[in-house]
Amino acid sequence: MSEKYVVFDFETTGFSAQKNEIIQIGAVKYDENNQELARFNQLVKNQRSYVSTEITQLTGIKPADLLNQPTIEEILPDFLDFIKGHLVVAHNAPFDISFLYQAIIDCAITDVEAFRVYDTLAESKKLLTMSSYALENFKDLLEMNDLRSHDALNDCLITAKLYQYLQKIEEVERSVESEVADELGQLDLFGDSSDEITDSIRRKLNLPITKALVYYQQNLERKWERFEVLGISVEREYSTGSSLKIRLHNSEKVKIHSDFLKEMQKANFVTIMEEEK
Template sequence: MRLIMLDTETTGLSPQQGDRMVEIGAVEVCNRDMRQTRTFHQYINPGRKIPAEVVRIHGIDDARVKDEPRFSAIAQDFLDFIQGGTLVIHNAPFDLGFIMNELEACGMPNIHDMPVIDTLVMAKKQFPRQRNNLDALCDRFEIARGHRELHGALLDSELLGEVYLAMTGGKQFSLGMDTGVKPASEYVQLASAQRERSEQRETAQLMRRPAINIREEDKVRHQTLMQRIAKESNEHVLWREG
């Protein structure tokens, strides 16, 4: 299985409220070996101010990204890199929410059907009622993170790779391990998809409405009107043609 460890840094918490990505990092892991990997890394100009409280978390300020490309300019390169892989993300709804909204906004193919593993869900099953953020998991599995003063998408992706391998049996994959692979669409519901489902529900409700109960006197009036129309048109009426 070709695994793609993925992480993003953003301007805030909600793409629906206008927050955007400022960095995306991904690390390819093949044959459960972290020694020979390919990486994808890109800073992104979000087209909006980065709040100071967010800069304190990941260290990426407006000056750092002012000359970087918008997501639309690197979207195809990103899609090419992850194609054919399974995404491994810690708290998948967050990162996928930003990526899928960005892809939709720039008219690129989306990743609704791409397989995704959420290591936060896995960790909560393995270590219930414990801290399960990436730092806590690194400490639990004795994965060195002393070089990590701030969050960074590529570094966090590398750490996530080490964590995932440790959680699933190291070099030898545990056959009994349930990684909970799901399509991306089960983690994120885009506004367009929600509108489509709403329209489908409305149509289904209309189709399920009971038949109209027509009174006999109304049927007689209708038949009389049809006969009158036929007579006045010398019997040249559509419902009698063909």
């Protein structure tokens, strides 16, 4: 079913969401008919990591280019408003989503909606046969060789064309049965609608099997508070993880992406967050 969507891409100082950071945000918004509505293109000042020679050669972004740019704290709320309520599309989405969630944590932004994500890398591997699934290798297929790769906005335009190409293939293959399953939220994959934390749920979400699950959030003093997770319900499943609603000890319910909850189970989660301040 057609819907509004935003294609986005980050250029970063490296591959670790905890140690590196976003230095360019690109995004393009489309309507249900694949007509472009708006663009978001912004360099971001680096604060805790360097722009190496290799990154400059790859992206064309020099350290001097970032000196007078806004920080991630200044620009992230605008970007979240730009994508709010839309399907978000990215190539190798787990990489970009991990940097997005880390930025949300670093900026202490709360009440962020669970993202609905379409990963063109994962879907193209299901639907196409390619020698390599790197985004730049789709430019021939999509007739977009005039665009330079590893520029966030250019990569968005390429990803958008790839998404539209994949959607045409999926329309041919889509059956009434799969549409019904999507409308039902694919609950059959997870049993009934109970929020009981079963071993099956843990395995499907790649969560620890034997220990209590925890959720962290910062209080008004920006100190980390730890809560035990007593219930998990799966609201939707996407190509990259699931949208969850978790129940805490005080019956509070919080929406969260499964990948983000998985990160919180790491023994050094808070330590890493404190070190990166």
